[in-house]
Amino acid sequence: MSRVLSTSLSAHVGATVTAAGWVHRRRQLKSVTFLILRDAAGLAQVVVTAADLRARLADLPEESVVEVTGRVVGNPAAPAGVELVDPTVRPLGDPAVPPPFDVYRPELTAALPTQLDHAAVALRHPGRAAALRISAALVAGFRATLDRLGFVEVHTPKIVAAATESGANVFALDYFGRPGYLAQSPQFYKQMLVGVLERVYEVGPVFRAEPHDTTRHLAQYTSLDVEFGFVTDHRDVMRLLREVLAGMLGRLADLPTPPAEIPAVPPKIPAVHFTEALAVAGASPDEPDLAPAHERALGEWARAEHGSDFLFVTGYPLAKRPFYTHPATEDAPSGGPAAAYSNGFDLLFRGVELVTGGQRLRRYADYLAALARRGEPVEPYAGYLDAFRHGMPPHGGFAIGLERMVARLLGVANVREVTPFPRDLHRLTP
Amino acid sequence: MSRVLSTSLSAHVGATVTAAGWVHRRRQLKSVTFLILRDAAGLAQVVVTAADLRARLADLPEESVVEVTGRVVGNPAAPAGVELVDPTVRPLGDPAVPPPFDVYRPELTAALPTQLDHAAVALRHPGRAAALRISAALVAGFRATLDRLGFVEVHTPKIVAAATESGANVFALDYFGRPGYLAQSPQFYKQMLVGVLERVYEVGPVFRAEPHDTTRHLAQYTSLDVEFGFVTDHRDVMRLLREVLAGMLGRLADLPTPPAEIPAVPPKIPAVHFTEALAVAGASPDEPDLAPAHERALGEWARAEHGSDFLFVTGYPLAKRPFYTHPATEDAPSGGPAAAYSNGFDLLFRGVELVTGGQRLRRYADYLAALARRGEPVEPYAGYLDAFRHGMPPHGGFAIGLERMVARLLGVANVREVTPFPRDLHRLTP
Numbered sequence: 001m002s003r004v005l006s007t008s009l010s011a012h013v014g015a016t017v018t019a020a021g022w023v024h025r026r027r028q029l030k031s032v033t034f035l036i037l038r039d040a041a042g043l044a045q046v047v048v049t050a051a052d053l054r055a056r057l058a059d060l061p062e063e064s065v066v067e068v069t070g071r072v073v074g075n076p077a078a079p080a081g082v083e084l085v086d087p088t089v090r091p092l093g094d095p096a097v098p099p100p101f102d103v104y105r106p107e108l109t110a111a112l113p114t115q116l117d118h119a120a121v122a123l124r125h126p127g128r129a130a131a132l133r134i135s136a137a138l139v140a141g142f143r144a145t146l147d148r149l150g151f152v153e154v155h156t157p158k159i160v161a162a163a164t165e166s167g168a169n170v171f172a173l174d175y176f177g178r179p180g181y182l183a184q185s186p187q188f189y190k191q192m193l194v195g196v197l198e199r200v201y202e203v204g205p206v207f208r209a210e211p212h213d214t215t216r217h218l219a220q221y222t223s224l225d226v227e228f229g230f231v232t233d234h235r236d237v238m239r240l241l242r243e244v245l246a247g248m249l250g251r252l253a254d255l256p257t258p259p260a261e262i263p264a265v266p267p268k269i270p271a272v273h274f275t276e277a278l279a280v281a282g283a284s285p286d287e288p289d290l291a292p293a294h295e296r297a298l299g300e301w302a303r304a305e306h307g308s309d310f311l312f313v314t315g316y317p318l319a320k321r322p323f324y325t326h327p328a329t330e331d332a333p334s335g336g337p338a339a340a341y342s343n344g345f346d347l348l349f350r351g352v353e354l355v356t357g358g359q360r361l362r363r364y365a366d367y368l369a370a371l372a373r374r375g376e377p378v379e380p381y382a383g384y385l386d387a388f389r390h391g392m393p394p395h396g397g398f399a400i401g402l403e404r405m406v407a408r409l410l411g412v413a414n415v416r417e418v419t420p421f422p423r424d425l426h427r428l429t430p
Numbered sequence: 431m432s433r434v435l436s437t438s439l440s441a442h443v444g445a446t447v448t449a450a451g452w453v454h455r456r457r458q459l460k461s462v463t464f465l466i467l468r469d470a471a472g473l474a475q476v477v478v479t480a481a482d483l484r485a486r487l488a489d490l491p492e493e494s495v496v497e498v499t500g501r502v503v504g505n506p507a508a509p510a511g512v513e514l515v516d517p518t519v520r521p522l523g524d525p526a527v528p529p530p531f532d533v534y535r536p537e538l539t540a541a542l543p544t545q546l547d548h549a550a551v552a553l554r555h556p557g558r559a560a561a562l563r564i565s566a567a568l569v570a571g572f573r574a575t576l577d578r579l580g581f582v583e584v585h586t587p588k589i590v591a592a593a594t595e596s597g598a599n600v601f602a603l604d605y606f607g608r609p610g611y612l613a614q615s616p617q618f619y620k621q622m623l624v625g626v627l628e629r630v631y632e633v634g635p636v637f638r639a640e641p642h643d644t645t646r647h648l649a650q651y652t653s654l655d656v657e658f659g660f661v662t663d664h665r666d667v668m669r670l671l672r673e674v675l676a677g678m679l680g681r682l683a684d685l686p687t688p689p690a691e692i693p694a695v696p697p698k699i700p701a702v703h704f705t706e707a708l709a710v711a712g713a714s715p716d717e718p719d720l721a722p723a724h725e726r727a728l729g730e731w732a733r734a735e736h737g738s739d740f741l742f743v744t745g746y747p748l749a750k751r752p753f754y755t756h757p758a759t760e761d762a763p764s765g766g767p768a769a770a771y772s773n774g775f776d777l778l779f780r781g782v783e784l785v786t787g788g789q790r791l792r793r794y795a796d797y798l799a800a801l802a803r804r805g806e807p808v809e810p811y812a813g814y815l816d817a818f819r820h821g822m823p824p825h826g827g828f829a830i831g832l833e834r835m836v837a838r839l840l841g842v843a844n845v846r847e848v849t850p851f852p853r854d855l856h857r858l859t860p
Contacts, residue, residue, distance in 0.1 A: 003660060020660055022821055040580065040628035064821050065821045092660075092823055092824060093792055094794065096820045097794070099820050117813070120626075120820070121816060123622075123626040124625060124626050129626050132584065132623075133582055139583060140573075152566045153570070154566070154850060155565075155633075155635065157853055158588065158650060159649070159650060159858065160858070161859045171589070171603050171605070172603065172604055173601050173603035173612070174602055175649075175858055176639065176641075176855055180858055182589075189850070192549070193553070193850065195551075195553075195554060196550075196559050197470060197559060198469065198470035203585075203633075204635065205585065205635070207588075207589070219589070219605075219606075230450055230522075362523055363524055364527070365524065383547070383550065386550040386551060386860065389526070389527045390493045390529050390550070390551045391453075391494050391526035393450070393495045393522055393523070420585070421587045423587055423589055426606075428590070428610055429813050430618075430622070430813020430814060
C-alpha cells in the first residue's frame with residue numbers, strides 16, 4: 001500500500017495521493033462534509049462535496065478505517081496547512097461500531113474506569129497516544145545514554161524462588177508444583193551481572209502486589225534499572241543518574257507532541273541529607289521515612305530555593321533500606337552517627353519519589369551480617385551471594401519508575417492515565 | 431576512580447596508569463608471576479617480579495577484585511600487545527573464595543547444571559559474557575531498525591486474565607484473590623496498539639509452562655515482538671522481518687568478540703509453501719505440522735539449494751495456528767484450497783524455527799466466527815475484541831525468540847548456555 005502520512009501531505013501540494021487511517025471525526029455542514037482522518041502521524045482534513053460520497057460517509061462512523069485518495073491543496077486553516085479535495089474513500093474493513101465515548105474531543109470525558117475498560121479505544125485519543133510516545137522516547141534516551149557509556153542491556157528472570165525486596169507485596173504462583181514469586185525488581189540479577197559485565201541496565205516489568213488503591217502505585221510497572229561497578233560511593237551513582245535523566249528528557253523536544261513543559265536537569269542536582277530533608281519538610285527529627293506530604297514540601301522547596309524540579313535526598317536511615325544497602329561512609333551533617341544512615345538516596349521529581357538508588361554492600365561477610373541482623377536465613381540467597389563470595393567490586397545503581405515519570409512530566413493526577421493497560425488491586429483486564 | 435580499561439592500555443605506552451578488575455589467572459614461574467587481569471573490556475597482563483608482591487598474590491585467588499597501578503610497556507606476546515610492569519596491587523575487598531570451577535580455561539569444564547547453579551561465576555567466563563553482549567547487540571539492532579521505520583516501543587501487561595495462545599502451558603497465579611496468568615505473548619496488546627500507534631514493538635519476557643525438558647525450550651524467554659498496520663498481506667510482514675534480521679545481524683561485526691560466522695541475510699529470503707516444505711522434508715503430505723527433524727532437513731535444503739541460512743515456510747495449515755490468524759488469500763501451489771491454509775509463516779534459521787508471524791484477522795465478525803469455530807467463549811476476550819469492533823486496519827507481525835537466535839548463531843547445543851539465569855521445569859534459581 002503506497003501511502004502518504006498526514007504530516008507529509010504538505011510536500012505533495014498539487015498531487016493526487018493516497019492517505020489512510022481512522023475516521024477521527026465527520027463534520028457535516030450544509031453543503032460540505034469535513035472528514036478528519038487520523039493516522040500514526042497526526043490529522044488530515046478531507047473536503048467532501050460530492051453528494052453520493054457525503055451520503056456514504058453517514059454510514060462510516062468515527063473509528064472506521066478508510067483509504068482516501070485525493071488532491072492535496074493548501075489551506076492555512078487546515079491541520080498542517082493542507083487538505084485533500086475531490087476524494088474517493090475506500091473502507092478498509094467493516095464500518096466501526098461507534099465507540100462508547102468520543103475519541104475526537106480535546107479531552108476524554110468518560111470516567112477513568114470506563115476509559116480503562118475500553119483501553120483499546122481510549123488510547124487512540126491523541127493525548128493518550130502522545131503519552132505512549134513520550135514514554136518510548138524517555139526509554140530511548142535512557143538506553144542511548146547508557147550505551148554510550150559502555151553499559152550492556154540484560155534480561156533477567158521475572159519468576160524467582162525468593163522475594164527480593166521484602167516478603168510482603170509479592171505475587172505467588174505455581175511453578176511446576178513448587179512455589180514461585182514474581183520478581184519485585186531485578187536487583188539481585190543486575191548486581192550479579194556487574195560481576196560479569198561491570199555496567200548493566202534492564203528495562204522490564206516489575207511486580208508489586210500493592211494492597212493499596214492509590215493514584216501512584218501499580219501492580220506491574222516498567223522499571224529502568226541500572227547497576228555498575230568500580231564506583232567510589234553513591235555520589236558516582238548520583239552523577240550517572242543526572243546524566244541519564246538529561247539524556248532521557250533531551251529526547252522529548254523532537255517529538256511531534258512534546259510535554260508542555262520539559263524540565264531542565266541542573267548541571268548538579270541539589271541534594272539534602274535525610275536529616276536536613278526532615279527539617280525542610282517540617283517533620284519531626286524522629287521520623288524514620290519521608291511521607292508523601294514531606295516529599296511535596298521538599299519539591300516546593302527545591303523549586304523555590306534551587307529552581308530545580310529535581311532533588312536528591314541522601315543518607316536514608318539504614319534500617320529503612322533493603323539489606324544490600326551500603327551503610328553511610330560519612331556522618332550525618334547533624335552529627336548523627338554514620339552507622340545509622342546509608343549510602344542510599346532517593347530522587348524526588350516535582351515532589352514525588354521517582355528514583356531509588358545507592359551504593360550496595362560488596363563483601364560476602366557484610367551480606368551474612370546484614371541478613372543475620374534482619375533475622376533472615378542465608379540459604380534462599382545462596383546463588384546471589386555467590387557473586388560476593390567470588391569477588392565483587394564496589395558498585396551501586398538505581399531504578400527509575402517509568403510510568404510515574406511520564407505522569408509527573410505530563411502533570412496527570414493518576415499514573416493509570418499514562419499506562420497503556422494498567423494492573424492494580426481491582427483491574428486485570430483488558 | 432580514574433581507570434584505564436584493558437583494551438585502552440596500548441594508548442598509554444610509557445605512562446603509569448591504574449587498571450582494575452578481577453584476578454583472571456595467576457601464573458607463578460620461577461622468578462616472575464604473571465597476573466592476568468580481567469575487566470569489562472578484556473584481559474591485561476601484569477608482570478610481577480618483586481618478591482613481596484609475588485608472595486601477597488599467593489593469597490589473592492582467582493576472581494579477587496584488585497586495582498593495579500603500573501607502567502605500560504609494549505610486548506607483542508601479551509594481550510593487546512602491552513603489559514603492566516613494576517605494579518602495585520591493591521585489593522578492592524576481601525580475597526575471593528576460589529570458584530567451584532576455573533573461569534580462565536578456554537571452555538567451562540563443569541557440567542551444565544553445576545555452571546547454572548553458580549551462574550554468577552560461570553557467566554564471568556569470557557565466552558559466556560560474549561554471548562550476553564551478542565544478545566544485547568541483536569536487540570539494539572532490532573530496535574534501531576524499527577525506530578528508523580517509525581515504530582514505537584511499548585510495554586504491555588505480563589499478568590493477564592485469560593491465556594493468549596492456548597489454555598495449556600500457562601502459569602497460574604493468585605492475583606489479589608482471583609486467578610491470573612502469566613502472559614504467553616504480548617500478541618493481544620500489540621494488536622490493540624496497532625489501533626493506536628500503527629507500528630509497535632516490544633522486547634520483553636514471555637512465559638511458557640513447558641512441561642518438556644528440551645534443549646531449546648525455556649519457561650521464560652525474551653520475545654522480540656513486532657506488529658504493524660496497513661499491510662497488504664503476510665508478504666509485507668516477511669519483507670519487514672528480513673530488514674529487521676539484517677539490522678540485527680549487522681550489529682555483530684563491531685563487537686569485540688563476534689560470533690565465528692555471522693550469517694548473511696539474502697536480499698530475498700527463500701520461501702516455500704507448507705505443502706512444498708513437507709515434500710522437501712520427505713514428510714507425508716498429510717502431516718499437519720513440521721517436526722524438528724523436518725525443520726532440520728529444510729535447513730539443509732535451504733543451504734544447499736539457495737545458499738541461505740534462512741528459509742520461510744508460508745501457508746501453515748489454519749487449524750494449527752492461533753484463532754487470530756488470517757486465512758490464506760491464495761490457493762496452495764499444490765492446488766489445495768486457500769481456506770485450509772493461512773497467511774501465517776515461520777522462519778527457520780539453520781534448521782530451527784526462530785520466528786513465527788503472519789497476517790491477522792481484522793474484522794470483528796471474523797473474530798467471533800473464529801472463536802465460535804474453536805468452541806471458545808467471547809467474554810474473556812471482550813477488551814481485546816474492542817479494538818476490532820471499533821475499527822482496525824489490515825495488520826500483521828511476528829515474534830523472534832532471542833535466546834534461541836543467540837544459541838543458533840553460536841552453534842551451542844543448549845539454549846541454557848546463552849541464557850543468563852534460565853528458568854525451566856527443574857530450575858528456579860539462582
